[in-house]
Amino acid sequence: MSAGSIHATRGRPMGGWWRLVKRWPRLTLAAGAGVAAAASGVALLATSAWLISRAAQHPPVLVLMVAIVAVRAFGLGRGVLRYAERLLAHDAAYRLLGDVRARAYERIERIAPSGLAAFRSGDLLTRLVGDVDAVLDVVLRIALPVTAAGVTGAATAALLAVILPVAGAATAAAVGLCLLGVPWLVARAGRRAEASVAPERGVLAATTTELLDAAPDLLAYGAADAALARVGESDARLRRAERRAAWSTGLGAGTLVLLVGAASWAGLAFGVPAVGSGRLDPVLLAVLALVPLALADVFAGLPGAAATAGRVRPALARLAQIRSAVEPVREPAVPDPLPAPPYHVRVERLSVRWSDSGPWVLRNVNLDLRPGRRVAVVGPSGCGKSTLAQALVRFVEPAAGRIMVNGVDVRRLRADDVRSVVSLCAQDAHIFDTTIAENVRLARPGAGDEDVRDALRGARLLDWVESFPDGLGTRVGEHGERLSGGERQRLALARCLLADAPVVILDEPTEHLEEPAATELTRDLLAATAGRTVVLITHREVPRDLVDEVLVLPAPPRERARDDAHGHGGGHDAGREG
Numbered sequence: 001m002s003a004g005s006i007h008a009t010r011g012r013p014m015g016g017w018w019r020l021v022k023r024w025p026r027l028t029l030a031a032g033a034g035v036a037a038a039a040s041g042v043a044l045l046a047t048s049a050w051l052i053s054r055a056a057q058h059p060p061v062l063v064l065m066v067a068i069v070a071v072r073a074f075g076l077g078r079g080v081l082r083y084a085e086r087l088l089a090h091d092a093a094y095r096l097l098g099d100v101r102a103r104a105y106e107r108i109e110r111i112a113p114s115g116l117a118a119f120r121s122g123d124l125l126t127r128l129v130g131d132v133d134a135v136l137d138v139v140l141r142i143a144l145p146v147t148a149a150g151v152t153g154a155a156t157a158a159l160l161a162v163i164l165p166v167a168g169a170a171t172a173a174a175v176g177l178c179l180l181g182v183p184w185l186v187a188r189a190g191r192r193a194e195a196s197v198a199p200e201r202g203v204l205a206a207t208t209t210e211l212l213d214a215a216p217d218l219l220a221y222g223a224a225d226a227a228l229a230r231v232g233e234s235d236a237r238l239r240r241a242e243r244r245a246a247w248s249t250g251l252g253a254g255t256l257v258l259l260v261g262a263a264s265w266a267g268l269a270f271g272v273p274a275v276g277s278g279r280l281d282p283v284l285l286a287v288l289a290l291v292p293l294a295l296a297d298v299f300a301g302l303p304g305a306a307a308t309a310g311r312v313r314p315a316l317a318r319l320a321q322i323r324s325a326v327e328p329v330r331e332p333a334v335p336d337p338l339p340a341p342p343y344h345v346r347v348e349r350l351s352v353r354w355s356d357s358g359p360w361v362l363r364n365v366n367l368d369l370r371p372g373r374r375v376a377v378v379g380p381s382g383c384g385k386s387t388l389a390q391a392l393v394r395f396v397e398p399a400a401g402r403i404m405v406n407g408v409d410v411r412r413l414r415a416d417d418v419r420s421v422v423s424l425c426a427q428d429a430h431i432f433d434t435t436i437a438e439n440v441r442l443a444r445p446g447a448g449d450e451d452v453r454d455a456l457r458g459a460r461l462l463d464w465v466e467s468f469p470d471g472l473g474t475r476v477g478e479h480g481e482r483l484s485g486g487e488r489q490r491l492a493l494a495r496c497l498l499a500d501a502p503v504v505i506l507d508e509p510t511e512h513l514e515e516p517a518a519t520e521l522t523r524d525l526l527a528a529t530a531g532r533t534v535v536l537i538t539h540r541e542v543p544r545d546l547v548d549e550v551l552v553l554p555a556p557p558r559e560r561a562r563d564d565a566h567g568h569g570g571g572h573d574a575g576r577e578g
Contacts, residue, residue, distance in 0.1 A: 010274070026092035027139070033085035034148040036495045037078050038298045042156050044074035044293040049286040057283070085144070093139040101132050104322060111325045113395055129287050130201055134319075135314035145301035150179055152298050160267070160288060164274055166271055167288050170266035172307045174259045174292065178299045182259070183306035184253045189248035197245060197311050200238040202318070207234050252303030260299065263292035288538050329415055338417040339406035343502050345369040345392070345533065346420065349401035352387050362387045364401070367551060368533075369503060374526065374534045376542040379553030385537045388553075389505045392535070424500030427508035429492035431480030436465055437472035439480075439491060443499035453499060458528040459494035461487070485511075486521055493525055505534040510540060522546065 051067040085426070104335060105128070134567035153175035161168020212229050213216070218224040267288035279287075324357050347367035353360045362384035369375065377385050388394045394415040403410045423443075432439055440452045449472060468474040480488045481540040489509050496504055509525055510518035518540060526534060526546050536542065542550060 001091070018049070020444070026095070027143075028089055030085055030088035030092055031144055031147045033088060034082050034144050035151045037081035037085055038148045038152040039155060040074045040081060041076035041297055042152060042291060042294040044071060044078060045416075046159070046287050046291045047071050047074060049290040050283060053283040053286040058169045089140055089144055091206075092483075093136050093446055096133045097132065097461050100319075101128070104128055104132055104319065107322055107325075110327050110329075111322075113390075127202065127322060130205075131315040131318050134315035137312050138306045139333060140318075141301065142305045142312070145305050149299050149302055153179060153295060156291060156295060160291060163284050164267075164270060164280055164288060165268045170270065171263045171292055174263035175295070177259050177300060178256055178295070178385070181257050182299075182302055183309075184305050185255060186248050186252035186306035187310050189251055196241045197238070199318070200234065200241055204231070204238050206318055207231050208497075211568075230497040249303045249307045250505065252306060253300070256299055256303060257296060260292055260296045264289055265386060329394050330397060330411070331415060332412050334415070335414045336408055336412045338421070339408055340415060341502060342371040343421050343533070344371060344406055346404045346504055347388075347392070347401070348404070350388070350391060350398055350403060351390055351400035352384070353399050354396070360399075362391070362553075365553070369533050369535065371502070371533055372531065374536070374547045376536045376538065376547040376550045377553060378538055378540070378542065378550060380539060380555050383553040383555055385539075385553060386427075386507055389424055389507045389535070389537055390510040392503075392505060393422050393424045421501060422505065423496050423499045424507060425492050425496040425509065426506045427489075429488075429495070429510045431476055431483065431488055431491060433475070433478040435470075435473045435475055436491065439476060440494045440498055443495045447498055452494075455494040455498040458497045459490040459530065460524045461490045486517060489521065490524075493528060497528060501532075504529050505537065506536045506537070507537045509536075510538060515540075519543070539569075 047067055047070045051064060051071060054065060054067070058064060108124075108128070126505075154172075157168050157172035157175050159168075160171045208231055211231055214227070215224070218227050219257070267284075271280055271285045271288040275282050275285055300460050345367075347365055350362060350365045350367075351360060352362040365384075365388060367375065367377075367388075377388060379385055387396065392399060395412075405413065405418065405421060432442070436456075437449065437452050441447050441453055444451070452472060453462055456465055465474065466469060476491075480491065483491065491508075493509070506525055510521050522536070522538075522542070523546065526536070534547075536547060544550075
């Protein structure tokens, strides 16, 4: 999905009424076909009952011809209309589902990456897959079945009231209890169980994902059994919730059968005396007794609809939590145009914290990135180096100070425009389970193989890639598991080079490497980015001949307090070494 389409839809509520209205014609046709199919089923049984009773009187065959044709028409029509209803309903529902899922991903794009810290990865996946699928349930298992049941039940009661008012009243009472009482009973019996199904699925998915990701460490430290036990406990809670929910649905289905049966017996109880008194044609007695039974099929989806409603309510609420998550970066209502190159980036007294009441993670940082300048940002862990990188690429909002591109505050620019100028090569850049070429081409999807080779050549990887039989088509495994740490970092750099941004941030590119290998990789990375503005973020010593300036960030507050206690002092603002 293009950035333009994302920004064009901002401000509209996810899954809002406009999306439902957009699909309204198909949903209306589906509901009409569903009502017609259900009514055909009732009419089929009513006509059949009349036909059998009238045929027992041995009338001329021509008297039965209309009923015979009607039976055939209702029988064929029910199947055709049911097929049309399923076709139209699923088409509209899946279109609506696509709308909601796209909007959910757009929302994730707006709060990522820092805003995703509030969600566990496995649980977030469940929200985007299982919880979004609740939209299908709302349409297919709640709205359409309840509509068909309500309209058909009311029409059936009206038909029987025309034949015998008291029988129609009894049927209307049964219909009312089926439409209102049975869903209430199912919802009350399974309220707690249904409400816990979606969250428990999220917990199980998150626990399982963490188990798989951490499997090597769990095995190495002998903690696998305890982790498996936690997954087992989560699975057991989910099964108990689903079992209680299934029991409540079964209770509703049994109650439904009793009510329909009671309506049928009421038809006989009131119809027999009416026949005896001459107020009712004997042929219609079978209609009074059998037609209510046809409602059993029409109302069969009501217990499931009630149970589904209890299940989708927390699922939709979990989607609403994504929708209401605070955006870490606020896009301007009317963004300024991106200035023309060359780009001069300035950081003036930048301060950042992750929440309004949280501690400062970066204080009063000043940085002047003239075109072609190379600056190393060094400091201990926790001093805010990576936070500075995220602020430069608009992943987090400055709490104080500002970042400017050619004199324009980045808060007045579209975030995507800023990222077209400033590219981040992160220490934890994700490597996808696909080919080397596709991993690099992520930065520019339309790039050809020669462009990819040039980027790999710049990252000093091309000879290594061409040593494989499949070359650019070599698969790297999940998370790049077939690559070494240095190879993964160089692959991420090749991606960054292909993006061709004039300002490049290299965030801890030598993490987990030994000193000689780290120095060699640093030289290669800086050589590959020659001619560009470079910010090298590292906790290692940087050879002075490789950069123009070294910006030293102070230790985090706890570490500074320890240093002060030992008489080391320490400034609050960032320091510089020329």
